[in-house]
Amino acid sequence: MAGVSTATVSRAISNPSVVSEATREAVFDAIRRTGYHINMVARNLRRGRTGAIVVLVPNLGNPFFSLILAGIEQAAAPAGFSVLIVDTKQPHTDQDQLFTYLHTTRADELISLDGALPPDLLARQGEANALPPLVFACEWADESPFVKVVIDNEAGAAMAIRHLHELGHRRIGHVQGPRGNVLTEKRLAGTQKALEELGLPVRPEWFFAGDFSLHSGAEAARQWMALEERPTGVFCASDQMACGFISEIVSAGMSAPRDVSVVGFDDIDIARHFIPALTTIHQPRVAIGQAAARLLIERINDDSGGKAFMDQTLPVELIVRQSTGPAR
Template sequence: MRKPATIQDIARAAGVSTATVSRALSHPERVAEATRSLVLDAVRRSGYRVNRTARNLRRRRSGSILALVPNLANPFFSEILSGLSSVLAESGHGLLVGDTHIGPHPAARLNDYLAAGMADGVVIFDSRLPDGMVFEGARPPMVLACEWSRPNLPSVRVDNEGGAALAIRHLLRRGHRAIGHLTGPSGNVLTESRLAGTRQALSEAGLKLAPDHLFPGDFGLGSGASAAERWLALRDRPTAVFCASDEMACGFMGALRHAGIDVPGAVSVVGFDDIEVSAHLVPALTTIRQPRRLIGERAARLLLAMIEAGSSQAPAELLPVQLIERQSVAPPATTPLDG
């Protein structure tokens, strides 16, 4: 029977020290790519298996990271979680996902979970969690992703205000002057920052957001459809609407289509997020792309660095966004008088 390979065998086969092998397996980001390739090739040829359970016991760690998501049914989070999982897998960590909106007592469940030491770190996607879920008692390192309402926690987010301004400037370039905005839920940091970017870009053009062109929403499909009903009821309708999420844009466009209203013939629409379905709508949705996979990857690397350093603090990261032009925007059929 073949004797199991040891870390010393891997070191000899790769021509490196055992310490280098250990670093390449435990912290691959700290090892040069060429050296890491030598070690991993030796591991594959030898059939060596890392005893992660024993290693985690020695380090008093669970080997798991917990992601707290406000709604797992929301397609926005899928690619972010994929990026998060891929980086964690490289470091030998497993990913656990919890929906913060399920169950009657989420705070108690989370407290019990963390008190049992079942997660080495937490990535939070829901800024509306009560302080008791985030700050009570001893907590592992935590990172906010996408939303950043707590300045004392490290965060990875995109330039939401700048993205909204990109959307509005695009509509202005296409000739629109009466531009509406479909917001997210009241009090949400994303809602506020995207509304600020909208107002700023309009102000730069000498325009203001008319009160009846501001439609309340909640980032969901239903609120997009409700906004379409409000738009239809207006006597002086905006010729373009910037929606603070793609899901709302989908609901908005779908309701207008059922009412026989042409997009972009009667109204142009821009979304925010670039979820997968956006490119497959009819017409395909112009939107602001968030680098969702990169958000997950950066959040994972930031959290892993904090865990390794034994720190609860790290610098915030702000990622750029991109305008994706598709077919849901056209020049206005009629251009209303400015002012």
Template sequence: MTARFPNIGDVATAAGVSTATVSRVLSAPDRVSEATRAIVIRAIEETGYRINHAARNLRRRQAGGIVVLVPNLANPFFSQILSGITSAMATSGYNVLIADTRHAGDADHRIADYLHNNRSDGLIVLDAQLPPDVLSAGETAARRPPIVFACEWLDDDPRPTVTIDNFEGARLAVDHLADLGHRSIGHLTGPPDNVLTIARARGTRAALAARNLTVREDWFFEGDFSLASGAALAVHWLALSERPSAVFCASDAMACGFIGALHQRGVSVPDDVSVVGFDDIEIAAHFVPSLTTIAQPRALIGETAARTLLALLENGRTTDVATSVSQTLPVRLVARESSAPPR
């Protein structure tokens, strides 16, 4: 019914060459004489030929795409990392599939499916809390596409990882508050088994200790990085008989939720309590009050992860060098209105 799309054979006929030559013009232009190449390119344009990726991928025994496993697409923190990934992947020829690991529709078997070679050529994993059997570097790993971890990581895992220095970030936050004169500092954490939570909480404890400030367990509140959890923890904080004069939140979202809920209850930031966030998401600079936070180079994290994966893929095609590098990107403190000297 509908006219067939031109295929490589049609181009070959139009150019008066064989399909092999057309294919070479597409994938290895150097192996074709300049004159022939020009003719073929013209024929491609005239026929309106578009390469059929399914056929190419089948023959090349590849999937043609990489998959990004992200814990929560709706979190603006991740969208900018995705931006960096897609930007770095744009010219590579690989498709970028994004899968929300916490999403109902994306059941476990679906994720496991992505881990299979003929579904994707590689993965960037932003969620290290997936079931261990899914991510383990175990025996079936040979059948799996290469994985690059970003933001989160698995302890003692040899695979390449792109992270920031979370420990240092927490130290910067606590030092900043201590420098302002705060002696009582609380901390809102992420989910307890999360590596980021652990690293940031350790950094917080270490920095407090280094400043000779007491580490009070009842000033550590367990959240989950979300706006809602920050708001919920504000209620717990208000219920304390003795409240810290400053709170370091393990994410900007929690910080915003926390400040918002305090505001609803007539508690003012930074007058009544100073707040420092983590991430420097876009809203941080515009929040009321604007949010002091630890900035992560989000786009750079994404780009770096993507480039590392591309290198792995390239490597896999040629030699079998085990490219395993861990890259730690810098964080910095951005001081804004939400932190001030205690009253």
């Protein structure tokens, strides 16, 4: 329709400066008139890319991840990348399935929000048919060679403990995340270190098992209530557990911060609207997603290939609300 070859059309679209003014006009005019849209599949085949970033989410049903996904999408879409999501914890997602997804023919890049990927899957990174480049965000697999965008979990835990200490609490407990999770370990380590530095007791019965869920927070509260000598301050490794904890003591006729000061971690949406509003450690979830996506995109566009892309640690912040108060 524009009276030119397909080669020229292609040039007009993907590299407009090499075609003449008049031709470019004619081509774009014809494109408008026909409603032509470029076939991404064909382009990607020829270019040897997929134009997609796969995000591995450990549990899509967990609203914690939604803002991180939003951040990834915000950074990826303007760069022309599609964002593809895979739930790594679905029953259908066995390891072979997963590997198929992770292969380079499906995605140019991976972002994993799941730190517990099957190890032998990660081990294949060096092979001939390698996985696409991978970035961890939020969670990560310790001692793996992959770049990560994370927050300083130890520092966050320490902030929570110091906050309780400043309010006069001397008996401080901790509700942990699921065993084996990196975040659990780091937050636990930060808690213990801060307690020791402040000269506070570290008593095993004040460390409650949990799994980040509301339910496990409530369970921890029951254990807490059964203690002879209760901590007056409790740092929960997630806001959900903090909410569960408070819910449970309230139904038992107690309240926070009157009977116990509670600090959460994450600063999820409800934290500020819970009753009492939750004192917590804020992590910048949108920024984490954006940073991870930008890092990947820069790495793709970096032809030199030699540039070293480094881990990023984003700052956390203590948000003091109503769930903590002076020790009695």
